[in-house]
Amino acid sequence: MGLPLIGETIEFMAPISSIDMHPFIKIRMQRYGLVFKTSLFGMQVVVSTDPELNYFVLQQEGKIFKSFYPKTFIELFGLEDINDQKDAKSRYLKSIIVKVLGPENLKEKLLCNMDEEIRKRLCLWSAKESIIDLKDSISTLFFDVIAKTLISYDPSTTTIDLMRHLKVFISSVFSFPLNIPGTAYHRSLKGRKIVMNLLKTLLSERMKSPRKESKDFLDLLVDELGKENSMLTEKSALNLIFVLLIASFVSSSRTISLATKFLSEDPKILKDLIDEHEEVLRNRGESDSQITWEEYKSMSFTQQVIKEAGRLANIVPASFRKTTKDFAINGYIIPKDWIVMIYPPATHLNSQIHEDPLTFNPSRWKGKLESNRGEKNYLVFGGGIRYCVGAEFSKMEMAIFLHYFVTKCRWKDVKGGNIVRSPGLEFPDGYHIQVMPKNIGVL
Numbered sequence: 116m117g118l119p120l121i122g123e124t125i126e127f128m129a130p131i132s133s134i135d136m137h138p139f140i141k142i143r144m145q146r147y148g149l150v151f152k153t154s155l156f157g158m159q160v161v162v163s164t165d166p167e168l169n170y171f172v173l174q175q176e177g178k179i180f181k182s183f184y185p186k187t188f189i190e191l192f193g194l195e196d197i198n199d200q201k202d203a204k205s206r207y208l209k210s211i212i213v214k215v216l217g218p219e220n221l222k223e224k225l226l227c228n229m230d231e232e233i234r235k236r237l238c239l240w241s242a243k244e245s246i247i248d249l250k251d252s253i254s255t256l257f258f259d260v261i262a263k264t265l266i267s268y269d270p271s272t273t274t275i276d277l278m279r280h281l282k283v284f285i286s287s288v289f290s291f292p293l294n295i296p297g298t299a300y301h302r303s304l305k306g307r308k309i310v311m312n313l314l315k316t317l318l319s320e321r322m323k324s325p326r327k328e329s330k331d332f333l334d335l336l337v338d339e340l341g342k343e344n345s346m347l348t349e350k351s352a353l354n355l356i357f358v359l360l361i362a363s364f365v366s367s368s369r370t371i372s373l374a375t376k377f378l379s380e381d382p383k384i385l386k387d388l389i390d391e392h393e394e395v396l397r398n399r400g401e402s403d404s405q406i407t408w409e410e411y412k413s414m415s416f417t418q419q420v421i422k423e424a425g426r427l428a429n430i431v432p433a434s435f436r437k438t439t440k441d442f443a444i445n446g447y448i449i450p451k452d453w454i455v456m457i458y459p460p461a462t463h464l465n466s467q468i469h470e471d472p473l474t475f476n477p478s479r480w481k482g483k484l485e486s487n488r489g490e491k492n493y494l495v496f497g498g499g500i501r502y503c504v505g506a507e508f509s510k511m512e513m514a515i516f517l518h519y520f521v522t523k524c525r526w527k528d529v530k531g532g533n534i535v536r537s538p539g540l541e542f543p544d545g546y547h548i549q550v551m552p553k554n555i556g557v558l
C-alpha cells in the first residue's frame with residue numbers, strides 16, 4: 116500500500132517516455148494479477164486492468180457501482196456534490212449539455228462555426244508558413260469556437276486571457292495535491308479561481324439583463340436558473356461551464372497532435388486519409404463550400420484514424436467508481452464503499468484484444484466504428500450511463516480539422532514531438548511543425 120497518506124501516488128505519476136502502459140501498472144499486473152489493491156491520491160483503491168471487469172463496472176453504474184471522483188479532482192473542478200449526486204440530477208445536467216453538444220445543435224450551428232474558424236485559422240498558418248506548436252495551437256482553436264458558443268467569449272474584448280489560465284490549470288491537474296505557494300497544485304487552483312471569477316461576472320451581468328433571445332449556452336443557463344424549483348444552482352451552472360470549456364480542447368488537441376505525429380511517420384496512411392478527403396471534394400458541387408453533416412458522416416477512414424489515435428493516446432488514464440454493496444470477483448470480496456479504479460490502457464494496449472497494440476493502424480477499426488453507447492474494447496469516451504455526452508462533438512471537430520489540414524495544407528516536423536505520460540499524455544518539448552499551402556512545391 117506504499118507510504119502513509121501518499122501511498123504509491125508518486126510511482127503512479129512518475130513520467131515515462133512511452134505510449135505503452137505505465138511500468139507501475141505492468142509490474143503489479145505481473146506480481147498480483149489483473150486486479151490488485153493499492154493506495155493512490157490518499158485513498159485505498161482496487162485497480163482493475165481486466166477488460167471484462169472494466170466493462171462490467173461501467174455497465175453496472177447505478178446498481179453495484181456509482182460514480183466517484185478523488186478529492187483532488189473535486190477541489191480542482193468544483194465538483195463538491197458530485198459523489199453524492201442523485202441519478203435525477205445527473206440526468207438533468209446531461210439534458211442541459213445535450214442542448215449545446217447534442218446532434219441537433221451540432222448539425223444546425225456548431226458544424227458551421229467550427230468549419231469557418233478552422234478554415235480561417237489554417238489559412239492564416241499556411242499563408243505565413245508559420246511554425247506552430249501544434250497541440251497549443253489546436254487547443255486555442257477549439258477553445259475559441261466552444262467559448263464563443265458557451266459564453267460569447269471574444270478574447271479581443273477582455274483583459275483576461277481565459278485560455279492562458281485554463282492552460283495553467285490543465286498543466287497541473289495531475290500534480291500532487293499539495294496546496295502551498297510555488298507548487299503545481301497551487302498554480303492550478305489559482306488558475307481556476309481567476310477563470311471562475313470571470314465566469315461569475317458574466318453570469319451576474321447576464322442575470323441582471325437577460326437577453327430576450329437565447330444566443331449562447333449562458334443564456335440557456337440563465338433561463339434554467341429563472342425557472343421555479345429549478346435543479347440548477349448558480350454554483351453548479353458555473354462549474355458546468357468551467358468543465359465544458361476544459362473538455363472542449365484538452366482531449367481533442369492531444370489526440371490530433373498524436374495522430375499528426377503518426378501520419379508524418381507513415382506516408383501510406385496519410386495518403387489513404389488524403390484520398391478520402393479528396394473524394395469528398397470531388398463529390399461536392401462547390402469545392403469551397405462548407406462541410407455538410409452528410410459529408411462528415413461519410414468520412415469513415417477519418418473516423419478510423421481518430422479512433423486509433425484515441426486508443427493510443429489514452430487521454431484519460433483512469434476513471435473511478437465506488438461500490439454500493441459487497442462485490443465478489445475471482446474469489447475475493449471488494450467491500451461496500453471501496454473505490455475501483457478502471458485503467459483503460461489495459462484494454463486499449465492489450466495484445467490479446469488488439470494485434471500489435473503499440474502500432475498505429477487505423478484499418479483495425481474498419482467496420483468497427485463505435486455506437487453512441489461505447490463498446491467493450493474501446494473506453495476513450497467511457498461507457499454505460501456516463502458515456503461522454505460530448506463524444507460526437509469531439510469526433511466532429513477533429514474530423515473537420517483533418518479535412519482541411521490534409522486538403523489545404525502540407526506540413527513538416529520541425530522539433531519536439533517527444534511523448535511523455537505522467538500519467539496523462541503530454542508533449543513536454545511541444546510538437547512544432549511548419550504549415551504550408553498545399554499548392555506550393557515541396558521544399
